[in-house]
Amino acid sequence: MSVSDTLRVERDQTRRILRLALPPARRLWSAVALGALSGGSAVALLGVSAWLITRASEQPALMYISMAVVGVRAFALGRAFFRYLERLAGHDAAFHRLGDIRADLFARLVPLGPDGVGAGDRREGKARGGELLSRLADDVDELPDFPLRVVQPLVAGGVVVVASAVAAFIFLPAAGIALLLALAAAFVVGTLVNRWAAGSAERRIAPLRAALAAAVHELVTGLDLLIAFDALPQARERVRKAGARLTAAVRTRAAGLGLTAGAVSLLAGVATVLALATGIPALESGRLDAPTLAVVALLPLAVFEVFGTLPLAFGAWRRVRASAERIADTVPASVPDGVPVDAPSAAALTVTSVPDVTLHLRTAHWPGEAAPVLHSLDLVLRARERVVLTGPTGAGKTALAHVLTRFLDLDGTYEIDGVEVRGVRQDDVRRVVGLVEQQPYLFDSDLRQNLLFARDSATDEELLAVLERVGLGEWTRSRGGLGSPVGERGALVSGGQAQRIALARALLADFPVLIVDEPTANVDAAVADRIVRDILTTAADDGRTVLLISHTPVPDALVTRRLHLEGGTLVP
Incomplete structure (x- = not known):
C-alpha cells in the first residue's frame, strides 16, 4: 500500500470514529433545537428588557407595556428551562454513544489480540501499556465533545446569530449590517487568536496525556524492579517531567481560551458602539424611537454572549480530531497481515477425540x-504424543505456539484431524x-475466580481436585483454601506456583492438544524439574x-519425541 493510500485509509478511519461519536439524528437535532431556543431566549430577554425599561420611562399606560412584562418573565424562564433541557438531552445522547464507542473499539481489538494489537509498534519500539490505556480511556472520553462542544454550538449558535442579525436589520438596516460585519470580524479574529494561542497546545494535550499515563504505568507496574536497581528516582523524574509538560500545555490552552474570550468581548463592545453610531442619527431623524434604539444598542451584547462559543468550537474540534486520530492509529480499519480472521463461511470444528495436528508452513x-x-517448517503431532521443542532464544518457538493456537496466520496449510483450520472458526481451533x-x-482476585475463568461451572471439589493434580493441594490448604x-x-x-495455576486452568478447559511455553523460565532448577515432570505425567x-x-533438560522416559527449532525452521 502506498503512502497516499495509507493516509487515505487513516483519514477514513478517523471520520468513521467521529461519525460513531455523533448521537442519532433525532436526539442530536433535538438537543440543537433546545440550544437554539435557549440562546434565542437570552437574546430576546435582553432586547425586550431594554425596550421595557426605556418605554416605561415614558410613563405610558400599563396596558401598553404589559405584554413586554410577560415577555421578560417568559424569556427569563425559557432561557434557563431550555438550557437545562439542552444540557440534559445533549449529554444524555453523547454519553449513550460513549458506551457504544467503547464496545465498538473493543470488538475491533478482540480479533487482533494478542499479536495484532499495535501492529507495527513492535518495529517502531513504541511502549504499549499506559499508552494503549490512555488511547482507550482518555482519548475516547474526548469524543463526546464532538457533538457537545463542536456540532451543537456551531449549529445552534449560528441559527441564533443569523436570526438576531435579521432582527437588527429589520429594526435598522444599517445596524443589522454593522452587526453582521462585527460578527464576521469577531469570528475571524477569535478563530485566529484561538488557533495562534491554543492550537498547538490543544493538539499536544492528547499525546502528552498518554506520555504521562505511560510513565505512571511504568512506575507502578515496575516498582519492585526500579527499587531493586536503584532506578526509582529516574522513573519518578520521568513522571514529574511528563506531568510538567502536560500542565504547561493545559495552561497554554487556558490562556488561549482567555485571549479568545477577550478578543470576542472587545469586538462585542465595538459592535455596540457601531449600533449606537448608526442608531443615534436614526433617532434624531425620527426613523427610530427611543425604546427601539435601546434594543438596537443592547442587542449586540446578547448576540455576542451566544456567539462566544463559536470560535471555541474550533479549538474543541482540534482536540477531538487529535484523539480520534490516535484511536484510529490504535484500532486499524482492517485486520493487519498476519492476524487470522474468520471467513464469512467459517464452519464449526467438531473433535470427538484427541486429534492429529499437521502443519505445512511456508x-x-x-x-x-x-x-x-x-519458514519452511513441517510439523506433525500425533494423538497423545509428548513432544519437547528446544531452540535458542529468538528461534521462533513462541511464534510456532501462536501459529498453532491461531494467534498468527501462516502461508501454508494447517489441519486438525484432516480439517483445514482456515475454513473453521478460530475460537473452535482454540478450544482444541x-x-x-x-x-x-493471573487476575487480581482469589484462587477460585482465577480457575473458574477456564470453566465457570466447576464446583469447589473439582477445583481442589485439579489443584491436587498439579501439586498445589497442600499449598492451597495452607493459604486458607480457594478464597x-x-x-x-x-x-x-x-x-512456579503461577505456572501450576495456569496448568490447572488448562486442565479444567480440557484442551485435547496442550502447548506449554517455557514453564520453567522464572523458577529455579529444582522447581523447574518438578514442573516439567508434573506437566508431562499429567498429560500422559x-x-x-x-x-x-523448554530449555530445561527433560528425561527421555517422559517424552515420545524431541524437536529442535533454529533460525525459524526445524532442524535435525
Whole structure:
C-alpha cells in the first residue's frame, strides 16, 4: 500500500470514529433545537428588557407595556428551562454513544489480540501499556465533545446569530449590517487568536496525556524492579517531567481560551458602539424611537454572549480530531497481515477425540514485520504424543505456539484431524489447541475466580481436585483454601506456583492438544524439574497431546519425541 493510500485509509478511519461519536439524528437535532431556543431566549430577554425599561420611562399606560412584562418573565424562564433541557438531552445522547464507542473499539481489538494489537509498534519500539490505556480511556472520553462542544454550538449558535442579525436589520438596516460585519470580524479574529494561542497546545494535550499515563504505568507496574536497581528516582523524574509538560500545555490552552474570550468581548463592545453610531442619527431623524434604539444598542451584547462559543468550537474540534486520530492509529480499519480472521463461511470444528495436528508452513510473520519469523517448517503431532521443542532464544518457538493456537496466520496449510483450520472458526481451533504462556496472566482476585475463568461451572471439589493434580493441594490448604488472593498479576504467588495455576486452568478447559511455553523460565532448577515432570505425567494420565517448549533438560522416559527449532525452521 502506498503512502497516499495509507493516509487515505487513516483519514477514513478517523471520520468513521467521529461519525460513531455523533448521537442519532433525532436526539442530536433535538438537543440543537433546545440550544437554539435557549440562546434565542437570552437574546430576546435582553432586547425586550431594554425596550421595557426605556418605554416605561415614558410613563405610558400599563396596558401598553404589559405584554413586554410577560415577555421578560417568559424569556427569563425559557432561557434557563431550555438550557437545562439542552444540557440534559445533549449529554444524555453523547454519553449513550460513549458506551457504544467503547464496545465498538473493543470488538475491533478482540480479533487482533494478542499479536495484532499495535501492529507495527513492535518495529517502531513504541511502549504499549499506559499508552494503549490512555488511547482507550482518555482519548475516547474526548469524543463526546464532538457533538457537545463542536456540532451543537456551531449549529445552534449560528441559527441564533443569523436570526438576531435579521432582527437588527429589520429594526435598522444599517445596524443589522454593522452587526453582521462585527460578527464576521469577531469570528475571524477569535478563530485566529484561538488557533495562534491554543492550537498547538490543544493538539499536544492528547499525546502528552498518554506520555504521562505511560510513565505512571511504568512506575507502578515496575516498582519492585526500579527499587531493586536503584532506578526509582529516574522513573519518578520521568513522571514529574511528563506531568510538567502536560500542565504547561493545559495552561497554554487556558490562556488561549482567555485571549479568545477577550478578543470576542472587545469586538462585542465595538459592535455596540457601531449600533449606537448608526442608531443615534436614526433617532434624531425620527426613523427610530427611543425604546427601539435601546434594543438596537443592547442587542449586540446578547448576540455576542451566544456567539462566544463559536470560535471555541474550533479549538474543541482540534482536540477531538487529535484523539480520534490516535484511536484510529490504535484500532486499524482492517485486520493487519498476519492476524487470522474468520471467513464469512467459517464452519464449526467438531473433535470427538484427541486429534492429529499437521502443519505445512511456508512462512509466518509477526504482524507489522516484513521478515518471516518462521519458514519452511513441517510439523506433525500425533494423538497423545509428548513432544519437547528446544531452540535458542529468538528461534521462533513462541511464534510456532501462536501459529498453532491461531494467534498468527501462516502461508501454508494447517489441519486438525484432516480439517483445514482456515475454513473453521478460530475460537473452535482454540478450544482444541490450548496454550499455557511463559508468563501466565493471573487476575487480581482469589484462587477460585482465577480457575473458574477456564470453566465457570466447576464446583469447589473439582477445583481442589485439579489443584491436587498439579501439586498445589497442600499449598492451597495452607493459604486458607480457594478464597486466598493471588494479587495483581499474581504478585502474591511465586513463578512456579503461577505456572501450576495456569496448568490447572488448562486442565479444567480440557484442551485435547496442550502447548506449554517455557514453564520453567522464572523458577529455579529444582522447581523447574518438578514442573516439567508434573506437566508431562499429567498429560500422559489424561491421554492428551503435549508440545512442551523448554530449555530445561527433560528425561527421555517422559517424552515420545524431541524437536529442535533454529533460525525459524526445524532442524535435525
